[in-house]
Amino acid sequence: MLILLPPSETKRDGGDPDAVLDLGALSFPSLARPRRSALAGLRAISTNVAGSMAALKLGATQRFEVERNRAISRSPVMPAIERYTGVLYDALEVASVDAPARAFLGSSIVIHSALFGLIGADDPIPAYRFSHDSRIPGASLSRLWSVPNAAALAGVTGLILDLRSESYVHLGPAPVRDDSVFLRVVTETDGGRLRALNHFNKHGKGELVRALAAAGRDFGSVDELIEWAPSVGIRLTRAASGELDLIV
Numbered sequence: 001m002l003i004l005l006p007p008s009e010t011k012r013d014g015g016d017p018d019a020v021l022d023l024g025a026l027s028f029p030s031l032a033r034p035r036r037s038a039l040a041g042l043r044a045i046s047t048n049v050a051g052s053m054a055a056l057k058l059g060a061t062q063r064f065e066v067e068r069n070r071a072i073s074r075s076p077v078m079p080a081i082e083r084y085t086g087v088l089y090d091a092l093e094v095a096s097v098d099a100p101a102r103a104f105l106g107s108s109i110v111i112h113s114a115l116f117g118l119i120g121a122d123d124p125i126p127a128y129r130f131s132h133d134s135r136i137p138g139a140s141l142s143r144l145w146s147v148p149n150a151a152a153l154a155g156v157t158g159l160i161l162d163l164r165s166e167s168y169v170h171l172g173p174a175p176v177r178d179d180s181v182f183l184r185v186v187t188e189t190d191g192g193r194l195r196a197l198n199h200f201n202k203h204g205k206g207e208l209v210r211a212l213a214a215a216g217r218d219f220g221s222v223d224e225l226i227e228w229a230p231s232v233g234i235r236l237t238r239a240a241s242g243e244l245d246l247i248v
Contacts, residue, residue: 001159001218003209005111006168008086011068011127015076015083019124027110027120028152034144038115039072041136042128046070055135065129075126080111080119083127088163091206092213101213108218109209112168114141117149132167145171159219161244163205181222181244183208188247204248208234 023035045055052058052066068075081094094105109121115130116123132141149172153160160180162169174180185201186194211232219225222244229236235247 001108001161001220002156003109003212004153004160004162004164004174005088005109005205005209006164007111007113007131008084008089009129009131010085011083011129012078012085013127015078015126016124017076019077020074021072021077021126022124026116026123026125028118030152031117031148034148035116037139037144038117038130038136038141041138042069042072042115042130044137045135056129056131057133058129062129068127069129072126072128077124077126079106079122080113080125081105081109081121083125084111087200087202088206088209091203092210093206097210097213100216101210104213104216105209108212112149112164112172114145114168114171117145118152118172132165132171141171146173148172150175159221159225161225163209176242179221180242182242183244183246184239185246185248194245194247200248204246208246 023032026035045052046066046069049063049066052069053063056065058065094102097105106120106122110118111121113119113125114132114134115128116125119125134141153172154175158179160174162174162180162182169182174182183205184196185204186196189195211234215228215232217228219228222238226236226238237245237247239245
């Protein structure tokens with residue numbers, strides 16, 4: 001089973017002081033060329049502070065993000081699953097899971113970075129700032145990433161559980177098949193209708209991933225996943241074709 005996560009705009013500082021970014025150490029080596037292009041674009045915009053802040057849609061208090069990007073090739077690295085922070089990753093709380101659950105995360109999680117494309121949970125990356133709506137000279141991120149990311153996902157066998165936002169799906173859609181589903185987080189209203197959540201959907205996704213890690217099961221089908229969910233207090237139901245609802 002492969003669990004696709006979105007990245008987070010916020011990143012944890014620090015990492016291994018004796019290691020720096022090595023594109024050859026990242027998962028999905030077929031993405032080497034767009035990774036180099038994205039990094040070249042990031043370096044190009046980072047030469048000018050004002051231009052970089054505009055391209056990355058940063059506010060006045062976020063200038064430090066430009067400095068992070070300028071130092072990206074010499075910054076310490078840490079596993080991607082530990083680098084990202086924010087609501088989803090806070091709910092997952094990777095630092096507190098036991099060794100078997102941590103191993104499950106390392107083998108099952110793929111994070112979709114706008115800068116690096118698809119990366120494994122244990123791939124060593126530096127702190128950076130680059131999002132799905134960032135702008136680099138000479139290429140749109142959709143044109144750069146959509147086909148290579150989609151091709152990489154098409155080569156994955158087994159169940160794919162897609163927890164990304166639609167913005168990241170646009171940068172590399174998962175294959176359309178019976179064992180590939182896009183997860184929506186919804187709540188049930190007093191009248192019994194389901195309503196999609198916005199900000200709080202990230203917390204629900206983080207809790208689901210933590211429960212999956214604790215279970216440590218490699219689910220072979222969507223039906224197996226739905227059957228398991230009530231045993232840990234989770235409600236999953238089929239929705240539209242290719243979609244799965246997490247009811248919170």
